[in-house]
Every structure is written in C-alpha cells, then in structure tokens.
Amino acid sequence: MNDGDNPMCRAHAAPRCAATSKRTGQPCKGPAVKGWRVCRFHGAGGGHRAGADHPSYRHGMRAREWIEARREINDLVREAREIERLIS
Missing domain, CATH: 1.20.5 (Single alpha-helices involved in coiled-coils or other helix-helix interfaces)
Structure with a gap:
C-alpha cells in the first residue's frame, strides 16, 4: 500500500499543536489546524x-x-x- 493512499499519513505528518498542558507541561501532540498553530480543541478557528x-x-x-x-x-x-x- 502506498503512503499516498492512506489519508492518515497526512494527519500524522501534520505540524503539532503549540499548546501545552497546565498540569503536566507536556505539549498537546494533536495535529494543528491548517493555517493555525493550535489544534481544534485549543481554539483554532473558534470564536x-x-x-x-x-x-x-x-x-x-x-x-x-x-x-x-x-x-x-x-x-x-x-x-x-x-x-x-x-x-x-
């Protein structure tokens, strides 16, 4: 199977969210929304x-x-x- 056939390959290769946890201090690790530095859970495209x-x-x-x-x-x-x- 070619990597281009699997849509999850693009998700795994996406830039990661820049948000960090207040509790652990660890980065979010979620994929950032295109054009934003954070994932959809941390406010990308919101408001x-x-x-x-x-x-x-x-x-x-x-x-x-x-x-x-x-x-x-x-x-x-x-x-x-x-x-x-x-x-x-």
Whole structure:
C-alpha cells in the first residue's frame, strides 16, 4: 500500500499543536489546524465575528465604533468646559 493512499499519513505528518498542558507541561501532540498553530480543541478557528454578525448583538451602542465616538465627544466636551473655565 502506498503512503499516498492512506489519508492518515497526512494527519500524522501534520505540524503539532503549540499548546501545552497546565498540569503536566507536556505539549498537546494533536495535529494543528491548517493555517493555525493550535489544534481544534485549543481554539483554532473558534470564536464569533464582531459586530452585527455576533449572536449576542443587540443594538450596537457598545460596539467599538460607538465607544470610540463617545470617547471623542467626551474629550471635546472636556476641552470646551476647560476653555469656558479659563474665559470666566
């Protein structure tokens, strides 16, 4: 049997997961997902998209863009108050 016929040969030859065990300190030894340094158990390809595509998205008022906009508005208000205090 040729090694190219067996699909497990590619799995055995794959790069190994870079995660280590907290308990033993030993490496994971699982095959890393293509394009990632870790296996599927240690977070490769996990997580949701940010923004409206996230399942917990409600109204967007806590989105990064809105938080940054509020921060800029608050900075402008602080500067205006400081100017007003200096003029008075």
